[in-house]
Amino acid sequence: KEKVEITKEQKALTKVIVEAYNRHQIPQDVAKKLLQDQYSVEENFLLLTEMATSQVQVIVEFTKSIPGFLSLDHEDQIALLKGSAVEAMFLRSAQVFSKKMPNGHNGILEERIRKSGISEEFITPMFNFYKSIIGLHMSLEEQALLTAITILTPDRPYVKDHQAVEKLQEPMLDVLRKVCVLQHPQEPQYFARLLGRLTELRTLTHYHAEMLTSWRMNDHKFTPLLCEIWDVQ
Numbered sequence: 001k002e003k004v005e006i007t008k009e010q011k012a013l014t015k016v017i018v019e020a021y022n023r024h025q026i027p028q029d030v031a032k033k034l035l036q037d038q039y040s041v042e043e044n045f046l047l048l049t050e051m052a053t054s055q056v057q058v059i060v061e062f063t064k065s066i067p068g069f070l071s072l073d074h075e076d077q078i079a080l081l082k083g084s085a086v087e088a089m090f091l092r093s094a095q096v097f098s099k100k101m102p103n104g105h106n107g108i109l110e111e112r113i114r115k116s117g118i119s120e121e122f123i124t125p126m127f128n129f130y131k132s133i134i135g136l137h138m139s140l141e142e143q144a145l146l147t148a149i150t151i152l153t154p155d156r157p158y159v160k161d162h163q164a165v166e167k168l169q170e171p172m173l174d175v176l177r178k179v180c181v182l183q184h185p186q187e188p189q190y191f192a193r194l195l196g197r198l199t200e201l202r203t204l205t206h207y208h209a210e211m212l213t214s215w216r217m218n219d220h221k222f223t224p225l226l227c228e229i230w231d232v233q
């Protein structure tokens, strides 16, 4: 049985990523609004849009703290952010949603999301993904590293220097693999299961793009930041 050892450098890298992941949080008042009294479908949608805008800001700040990211070609930095924005937001939402919301409230929040103009065909895969993330009981290190790995995906559209992105993503994959072995010794396939969630995330991006079109049709308004990052005119 191979003795798994995390090197000094890998410990330092994990520390930087976890600190960045913890440092940027959505202002509590924004998330709390979702728990207040009854809202109409329009108001719910507006709240989710406000939340999503804060989430994107948090994800951009987290990304900038990933060692080496700011040394990438500037256009590649934008391509990575735009290519991973929805996935990083859904991954982070699933991870935070469960923690941030005291148990009793999950139902209320779930109710708000269900009553926000998002169609059932998107709600179902979204909550299946959410439940699959919760079921993994990821540690903070695993959540932070998996989010960084998602953002540093070399094969996003318009990325020119794949190699440079791979060089940043590989060390994260190496340390995540070791962290999984050390933190889930009973589950040798745990690391593979984590990466499997990234595949499920890609299907959510597809649903999200479809939803964006239908929201546009029903004249739903988005903030300038969301229009920029989601390529909405």
Ligand SMILES: O=C1N(Cc2ccc(-c3nnn[nH]3)cc2)c2ccc(Br)cc2C12CCN(S(=O)(=O)c1cccs1)CC2
Residues within 6 Å of the ligand: 025, 026, 031, 034, 045, 048, 049, 050, 051, 052, 055, 089, 090, 092, 093, 094, 096, 097, 100, 109, 113, 118, 126, 127, 129, 130, 208
């Ligand atoms: O809003 C969501 N939530 C609730 C949520 C998210 C984050 C925090 C939070 N608190 N502190 N930090 N973060 C709290 C509640 C949530 C939870 C699980 C999954 Br899976 C996904 C989601 C979405 C992500 C965005 N979409 S969206 O479709 O992109 C859309 C944008 C505009 C209107 S609809 C809706 C679902």
